[in-house]
Amino acid sequence: MTRMGRSKGRMSARPHRRRLPSTAALQVLLAIAERGSTSAAAESIALSQSAVSKQLLGLEELIGSPAFVRTPHGMVATEVGRIYIEHARTALKAMEDAALLAARLKPGPRVLRLQVPPIFGDRWLLPRFMSFSDEHPDIEVQFTTFISPQQSEMPDGIFQFCITPMADSESFYLFGNDVLLVSAPSYFERYGMPRTLDDLSGGVMLEHPQTPFHWQHFAAHHHRAELAMRHTTRFGYYTMVIRAALAGQGMALIPRELITDELASGRFINPGGFTYPSAYGYWFVTPPNARQSGSMNAFKAWLNGQMR
Amino acid sequence: MTRMGRSKGRMSARPHRRRLPSTAALQVLLAIAERGSTSAAAESIALSQSAVSKQLLGLEELIGSPAFVRTPHGMVATEVGRIYIEHARTALKAMEDAALLAARLKPGPRVLRLQVPPIFGDRWLLPRFMSFSDEHPDIEVQFTTFISPQQSEMPDGIFQFCITPMADSESFYLFGNDVLLVSAPSYFERYGMPRTLDDLSGGVMLEHPQTPFHWQHFAAHHHRAELAMRHTTRFGYYTMVIRAALAGQGMALIPRELITDELASGRFINPGGFTYPSAYGYWFVTPPNARQSGSMNAFKAWLNGQMR
DNA sequence: CCTCGCTAGTCGAAATTGTCATAGGGGGCA
DNA sequence: TGCCCCCTATGACAATTTCGACTAGCGAGG
Incomplete structure (x- = not known):
């Protein structure tokens, strides 16, 4: 916050305190980037959805341009947004590092x-x-x-x-290691209940490049390494792969233990029981x-x- | 700020938003570190002295230990304080870098x-x-x-x-290049008005290691390279050298243009007209x-x- | 003893932040 | 087309934080 006493006015050149995003705004920015919506971000950072929205809008006003494009499928970072997201990580990490080093000095x-x-x-x-x-x-x-x-x-x-x-x-x-091929019921209602890998390959796969639960591993395990997916959508975060799968935008390969609640509630289904043992865990x-x-x-x- | 709705209580494990220092608190921390007091820091960052003091106290409460030791000669960073100061620099620099990169994208x-x-x-x-x-x-x-x-x-x-x-x-x-040897009138009242370099060398020199306006340069210029100061006090910031000299704690070598106001007002004096042309500028x-x-x-x- | 510069506290005001409730948009489905 | 769901953003209001003015009290220096 920049002030000159309480009077509004152009900043004096002499005393100088640059307007920078608040810590809370940076946390909100990262949470939205990683989770794709203000609602999902709110859940992870203990704020209401409207508080997250206000923080984001305030940050965008301070920055002078939008950090995200609002799309029906979620918040997508703009170029300016990506810059701030990256630097927010650096800033927040520095603060966490300081806390750790300081804590380690204590008896x-x-x-x-x-x-x-x-x-x-x-x-x-x-x-x-x-x-x-x-x-x-x-x-x-x-x-x-x-x-x-x-x-x-x-x-x-x-x-x-x-x-x-x-x-x-x-x-x-x-x-x-125990990885399931899942999506929302609505996805399979659109694409049909799969019985074979060929049935699956005609649909949409959702993947995160850095998280190697990929169709190619799945297909190779089932001795069909040559079988390629017709369409793959890739996301910047694995959290968003799961979120898109819950929305029925495609299928995802996900370790069972990460989605026990969704399996139990039926938000994810695994028709045909397709799984594979990942080397990763x-x-x-x-x-x-x-x-x-x-x-x-x-x-x-x-x-x-x-x-x- | 960490909250759970409005109720006070131990943080829920699930939604998580780590309490970190605010941006303003980091700015205050750095300003105090560089300038040596809440009053001096206040001048440089457009806050009142009491606002700076409160920000510091709030930060120290969040950290769980003091960032500075209060001494009669100014605020001296503690070990924990130095950790946070360093990381505050990193965090604030990241935010400034983001602002610059973002601004460069604009037409x-x-x-x-x-x-x-x-x-x-x-x-x-x-x-x-x-x-x-x-x-x-x-x-x-x-x-x-x-x-x-x-x-x-x-x-x-x-x-x-x-x-x-x-x-x-x-x-x-x-x-x-035009560097004066100065201090407060009170210093020279204590140590006597100097007429020769030998007179000067019996006093106290204030220096910042990384800012090479040092006695040795001054002495070498006057063909007395072998003449050493009896006592030298070194500070972590050149701002604090000047501040200590204004307080009469010793003499400092300072470019004329940085202290025109203090020379005019008499807060700094240059008895004997001792100067030297620094190679630095x-x-x-x-x-x-x-x-x-x-x-x-x-x-x-x-x-x-x-x-x- | 007086003066100066400092930190920190109190009080009141202003600003910021957050929640609740809701409007409105868009996609998906019947 | 209408309904449902999920989303973002807004308004009203309350809570919290931050700030400034003023001051107390401390310590150094003269």
Whole structure:
């Protein structure tokens, strides 16, 4: 906020405080980018949909141009939006890093910093996390979704999506190999209930390039590597693949454990029972040479308990 | 701000919005770090002293420990404070970079991004800048104080403090070579009016390691390179050197043009007329291969006018 | 003892942010 | 075509945060 006392007026040249987005606005920006709508973003960041909308509109006014194009299928980042999204990540990561470094200076039970892919956090970890907090109210856990090839601050534990973690780290498998081909009932009502892979290949596939649950893996597993999908839509975030599949825009390959609620409620169906065992899965990894702490031991014990 | 509706309570595990410092708090943090007090910081960021104090206290509460130790000579960053200061720079720089990149996408007169050392900005450029804004209300100028060896975004122009800019850049000299040895009247009342370099060397020198206006340069110029100061106090910011000198804590070597007001008012005196011509000075530099724009031409013309 | 510069607190006002309720748009379906 | 669902954005209002004016109290310096 820029002010000159309380009077409105052109900014004096001398005292200078540049108008920059607020922290909350940056969080809103990232949440919308990753989840595709103000409603979905609201759910993940504990604000009402209208608060998210107002924050976004305020940010767009400050920026001087829209950050998203509003389409019937969701919010799509503009070029300016992409710039701000990227820099919002940098800014928010710096603040989280500062919090972690500062926490590590303090005595007492060690703060745990856990790196959590957004989809995993939203759909698996955070819904369960209350029970850890209840059991260990003295342990502070900080979550980050930010990943950089050259980590500025190594987290204490990483929920890593990979085939096998590096051999020198301590890790255990959570889930993810069991992958289903799903969509909304409405999709299959339009395209017909599939009985064979050829039936499937005539439809629409939804994919996230960096999350390797792709048709080609599925087809190869079923000895039909040469069979290609007629149409594939690709999204910038895996969260949006799932969201588009829920809207019936296509089929997606998704680990069973990420969509148990939707399977139970019928929002996702898996007609024909098509699945495949992915080489990829979610693992919990602690870095090499990480010193054991009481906090981490407690967390691992809890996590093991959750896997039963 | 973290909330759960309006009810106070422990954060739900599911919707998650991490409490991070506000943008304004980060700006306050940096301003205090660079200027040494809430009062001085307030002047540079267009807030009242009490608003700055409250922002700092709020940030310290959120962090959970003090960012500064309050000493009679000013605010001194704690270890936690230094962590946050560093990361505040990163975060604020990211936001400024986003603003610059976004502005560059827009049609119309090009936005100018100028890199300005804090001391230069506070004491020379910003007090004069109103006249440029008045003459060119259509040109948007963004200032940044952030310097990194590997610039993420190259500014359009740099107020550079150096001996000579790189030969491949276009540049012109502003001021800085004319350096005075000054302090507050109270200092000289305590230490005596100096008549020789030996008189001076018995006192206290205030220096900023990275700003090479040092006693050794001064002494070498006067053919007394072997003469050392009895006591030197070093500060993390050149702004704080000047501030400490104004408080009479020692003598400082300062370009005349940065302290014209203080010389006129008598807050700084230069008894004995001790000066030396520094090899260093402030230059205005445009990077190699920078394309000429109307905005830059207008700015350079204005700057030339200011030098007369 | 006085003065100066500082931080931090109180009070009241202003600004910002958030929620609730709702309008209106667009897509999908019967 | 009408209905339903999900969406964004707006208005009204309340809650919260932030700010400025003013001041108390501290410590250094003269």
